[in-house]
Amino acid sequence: MLSFEPEIAAADLSPATASRLIAMQRRKIFSLFPEIRALAWIGAMLIASGVSVLISKHINEIGPLTIAIVLAVAAAACYAWAWMRRDRQSLVNDSILLLGAMLVSADAGWIESQWHTFGPRALLFLALFHAIGAYRYNSRALLSLSIGALAGWFGIDRKIDFIFSSNVDLALRAFVCAAILAVWREVDRRARKATIFTPVFDHTALLLAFAGALILATNRDTSGIGVLVMLALATATTIYAFRANKEAYLLYAAIFTTIALDAWVWQNLHGDALRSFLTLILVIGAVAGLMSAHRRFRSRAA
Amino acid sequence: MRPTIAEERAHAIAGQLDDWQLPNDERRSLQSRFTTKWRRNGPFAAAGIFAMTLFAVAALTFLCKTIGVTEFTAAAISIGIAELLILRKKMYGSGIESALWIGGLIAFISGLPSSGKPEAILVIAAAFAIAGWRMQNPFFAAIAAILAAAYFIDIWESAHSYWRAAAVPLALALIAIGAKARTWRRPWIDTFWSLVAIVMPLVAEIGGHWASDSSGGSLRYALVYAILGAIALAVGLRLREHALLLAAGVSLGIAGYEAREFADYPGEWKLIASGIALLAFAAVVARALRGRTQGFVATPARLTRYDELVKLGGTMVIGSAIQGHTAESDPGVAGSHGGSGSFGGAGSTTDY
Numbered sequence: 001m002l003s004f005e006p007e008i009a010a011a012d013l014s015p016a017t018a019s020r021l022i023a024m025q026r027r028k029i030f031s032l033f034p035e036i037r038a039l040a041w042i043g044a045m046l047i048a049s050g051v052s053v054l055i056s057k058h059i060n061e062i063g064p065l066t067i068a069i070v071l072a073v074a075a076a077a078c079y080a081w082a083w084m085r086r087d088r089q090s091l092v093n094d095s096i097l098l099l100g101a102m103l104v105s106a107d108a109g110w111i112e113s114q115w116h117t118f119g120p121r122a123l124l125f126l127a128l129f130h131a132i133g134a135y136r137y138n139s140r141a142l143l144s145l146s147i148g149a150l151a152g153w154f155g156i157d158r159k160i161d162f163i164f165s166s167n168v169d170l171a172l173r174a175f176v177c178a179a180i181l182a183v184w185r186e187v188d189r190r191a192r193k194a195t196i197f198t199p200v201f202d203h204t205a206l207l208l209a210f211a212g213a214l215i216l217a218t219n220r221d222t223s224g225i226g227v228l229v230m231l232a233l234a235t236a237t238t239i240y241a242f243r244a245n246k247e248a249y250l251l252y253a254a255i256f257t258t259i260a261l262d263a264w265v266w267q268n269l270h271g272d273a274l275r276s277f278l279t280l281i282l283v284i285g286a287v288a289g290l291m292s293a294h295r296r297f298r299s300r301a302a
Numbered sequence: 303m304r305p306t307i308a309e310e311r312a313h314a315i316a317g318q319l320d321d322w323q324l325p326n327d328e329r330r331s332l333q334s335r336f337t338t339k340w341r342r343n344g345p346f347a348a349a350g351i352f353a354m355t356l357f358a359v360a361a362l363t364f365l366c367k368t369i370g371v372t373e374f375t376a377a378a379i380s381i382g383i384a385e386l387l388i389l390r391k392k393m394y395g396s397g398i399e400s401a402l403w404i405g406g407l408i409a410f411i412s413g414l415p416s417s418g419k420p421e422a423i424l425v426i427a428a429a430f431a432i433a434g435w436r437m438q439n440p441f442f443a444a445i446a447a448i449l450a451a452a453y454f455i456d457i458w459e460s461a462h463s464y465w466r467a468a469a470v471p472l473a474l475a476l477i478a479i480g481a482k483a484r485t486w487r488r489p490w491i492d493t494f495w496s497l498v499a500i501v502m503p504l505v506a507e508i509g510g511h512w513a514s515d516s517s518g519g520s521l522r523y524a525l526v527y528a529i530l531g532a533i534a535l536a537v538g539l540r541l542r543e544h545a546l547l548l549a550a551g552v553s554l555g556i557a558g559y560e561a562r563e564f565a566d567y568p569g570e571w572k573l574i575a576s577g578i579a580l581l582a583f584a585a586v587v588a589r590a591l592r593g594r595t596q597g598f599v600a601t602p603a604r605l606t607r608y609d610e611l612v613k614l615g616g617t618m619v620i621g622s623a624i625q626g627h628t629a630e631s632d633p634g635v636a637g638s639h640g641g642s643g644s645f646g647g648a649g650s651t652t653d654y
Binding site: 098284 | 311312314315318322324325328331332335336343344346347350351353354355357358361362364365368369396398482483484485486489492541542543544547548551568569570571572573574575576577578579580581582583584585587588591595596597598599600601602603609610611613614615616617618619620621622624
């Protein structure tokens with residue numbers, strides 16, 4: 001174990017702060033908050049996964065309508081539980097709400113597979129439902145489910161290999177989805193001053209847009225335009241990262257741009273020596289740029 | 303040559319300031335007090351820069367091989383630059399020098415003639431151990447320990463014995479739990495023992511099943527992991543150490559997985575029952591700690607800076623998987639329209 005008690009005792013701190021920090025170092029105060037939250041989250045995920053398997057294995061015994069009704073009732077119970085306790089501080093309410101939303105997702109998938117009620121729009125309705133839930137409960141977890149369903153509606157796969165699919169149509173859908181998220185983020189930010197959703201929108205919209213540009217860059221027919229789009233996106237993201245003081249976004253820009261440029265080099269130039277030399281130069285340039293940007297971020301923070 | 307104990311501790315304190323919830327003036331005072339000569343990056347930036355530098359070393363190695371100057375030249379250049387950055391530029395923990403060191407050593411190994419012998423695992427383990435020691439990097443050191451355990455699993459695989467393969471990683475897990483009881487002055491060594499305590503039960507379980515060529519559960523295995531988990535839990539609660547509680551969770555999770563065949567219920571019901579049990583346990587503990595200000599409390603805290611990001615990312619992935627999985631259900635159901643449908647739109651042709 002570690003203890004920083006000697007350093008804290010020697011530091012120039014007020015007696016109250018010093019005694020609080022020393023109590024933390026001696027573990028006189030020890031928060032189980034992360035453990036409780038993790039247990040509750042894992043519990044909710046296990047239940048939702050179990051329900052999902054249950055549906056797929058026992059359709060004939062239970063019957064499709066019964067499954068749909070039971071799932072809806074269970075989900076409603078979770079939402080009601082979280083609603084009745086929304087004013088109380090609780091570490092597990094978030095997970096119960098999330099479980100309810102997961103059950104709704106499972107139910108929607110089930111209903112659609114059995115009765116084709118909404119057709120291709122099912123995931124869009126699901127995204128809308130989770131979005132309403134996210135606003136009612138001010139829950140970032142529900143917002144992430146909503147965004148996941150929206151991306152699913154656009155046909156963007158949940159697997160990472162979709163980035164290397166070289167499917168131009170998929171790239172365009174990723175751009176449209178990212179643009180919708182950007183607009184949604186802006187409307188949310190302007191309408192609700194105390195919003196906690198902005199980082200979720202930012203991360204997902206940027207990742208989708210960069211993934212779209214990378215798909216274009218790795219496609220032999222569109223590699224040139226893909227690189228140009230990537231450079232434009234990276235420039236805009238860099239400006240935004242400095243304005244918003246968010247270094248992570250700059251990292252996305254650097255990593256995706258380097259991969260796109262390297263893909264272009266390997267697709268369009270000949271000779272292994274030249275290609276690996278240029279790859280080396282590009283990566284060194286990106287690392288040097290990141291280090292320099294990092295220094296700027298740190299000097300601004302200081 | 304590398305940060306002193308005081309400097310390393312200063313870096314660790316600087317990394318915890320966000321969690322200490324200090325008034326601005328006291329935070330600034332601590333920040334200036336614990337500033338060292340070493341140039342470092344935050345974990346997120348360091349991880350990104352590490353990955354990119356590793357990519358650069360791979361390109362350099364390929365270039366050297368292509369122009370016929372061998373991988374050893376790439377290794378010498380990488381390690382040379384890393385040392386130069388450490389000694390001249392005082393870079394330590396930026397992500398660059400770690401990637402250059404480990405990339406250089408791997409490039410060196412890739413230049414050696416391939417023997418196909420299991421001892422090759424030990425050579426790679428040695429590379430990670432050297433880089434871990436030089437860079438005070440607990441992740442490299444933990445990978446070295448995992449590879450060392452993998453070596454013993456590999457050479458004892460012919461015995462097809464679960465216990466023989468799992469013996470070394472289980473012993474390392476126990477040693478790590480004991481080591482955590484000691485107060486370490488160097489933070490990287492403490493983190494190394496934490497990682498070993500968390501990861502080794504998983505290595506034992508995977509290696510044991512691989513060596514014994516079995517996939518079924520065993521009550522004996524479950525019992526051993528339950529005991530290991532109970533030890534980690536008891537020591538973790540006594541020392542009040544998050545890493546040991548996490549290690550206990552891993553061991554108890556494996557025990558639950560091994561015991562899965564000893565309750566005569568379908569797997570999905572076991573998943574639901576264990577989920578309800580976890581949720582209920584979390585609720586009971588949260589309720590018991592409500593309002594407490596001393597000892598065990600439930601005030602907001604975090605294990606890493608990225609707890610929320612991990613949770614939201616996990617939720618997005620699992621949520622998509624669940625809605626897809628139920629939509630892919632058996633189509634042959636009497637009384638329903640049946641069949642998997644087109645569960646997507648906006649021009650997508652994703653047929654679930």
